[in-house]
Amino acid sequence: MKDKLNVIVMNGTVDKLLAMATIVSGAVAMGKEVNLFVTFWGLMAFKKGAWQDPSQQKLPAEYQEFGPMMQERMQSMGINPWMQTLMTAKEIGEVKVYACSMTKDMFGMELDQMEDVVDGEKGVAGFISMCDDAEVLVF
Amino acid sequence: MADTNVKQEIDARGSACPGPLMELIRGIKASGTGDVVAVLSSDPGSNKDIPDWVEKIGYELVANEDHGDYHRFVVRKSK
Numbered sequence: 307m308k309d310k311l312n313v314i315v316m317n318g319t320v321d322k323l324l325a326m327a328t329i330v331s332g333a334v335a336m337g338k339e340v341n342l343f344v345t346f347w348g349l350m351a352f353k354k355g356a357w358q359d360p361s362q363q364k365l366p367a368e369y370q371e372f373g374p375m376m377q378e379r380m381q382s383m384g385i386n387p388w389m390q391t392l393m394t395a396k397e398i399g400e401v402k403v404y405a406c407s408m409t410k411d412m413f414g415m416e417l418d419q420m421e422d423v424v425d426g427e428k429g430v431a432g433f434i435s436m437c438d439d440a441e442v443l444v445f
Numbered sequence: 446m447a448d449t450n451v452k453q454e455i456d457a458r459g460s461a462c463p464g465p466l467m468e469l470i471r472g473i474k475a476s477g478t479g480d481v482v483a484v485l486s487s488d489p490g491s492n493k494d495i496p497d498w499v500e501k502i503g504y505e506l507v508a509n510e511d512h513g514d515y516h517r518f519v520v521r522k523s524k
């Protein structure tokens with residue numbers, strides 16, 4: 307098992323973001339170093355405050371009918387919002403979050419408009435060069 | 446009983462995966478070698494997750510008590 311996990315976060319829907327944050331938590335718990343490369347709709351979800359704003363939380367169209375039920379179950383089961391889970395993972399272990407430079411420019415976003423968990427930006431070559439000794443997941 | 450040595454007891458009941466494990470890790474990180482930390486969890490997943498984590502990290506699971514609607518895990522930071 308490699309001791310580094312790199313995750314490409316491409317999707318901005320809460321189902322995938324929640325699964326991503328939970329898996330990242332498991333990885334840091336088991337002592338792995340984690341790097342996130344956040345791109346496309348994933349990057350939009352890292353915009354400051356987006357995770358707390360119901361109007362900016364999305365589900366894939368085919369699962370939209372499950373939205374209210376999911377929200378209710380998350381509350382009754384004590385499942386934290388994905389960003390909070392990611393913040394806890396970062397507090398407990400080695401998690402670095404990099405915004406994709408190209409997406410950032412495409413959306414006209416600046417780093418200071420993103421959540422504080424974002425450590426900086428990287429181009430694709432920079433991220434791929436970090437993957438030689440890592441397992442890579444796409445979310 | 447090892448219980449008398451529990452330095453910190455964390456109540457993570459009502460929190461779902463990965464909450465209780467994360468709370469335990471936070472508590473253990475803030476503890477010294479040899480300290481014993483207990484965590485209460487009502488998340489059924491913890492019953493697999495916490496022992497797996499303890500084994501992987503190489504600490505000691507002093508107790509895993511079944512209290513019906515929650516478990517109490519007692520962990521020694523043995524190194």
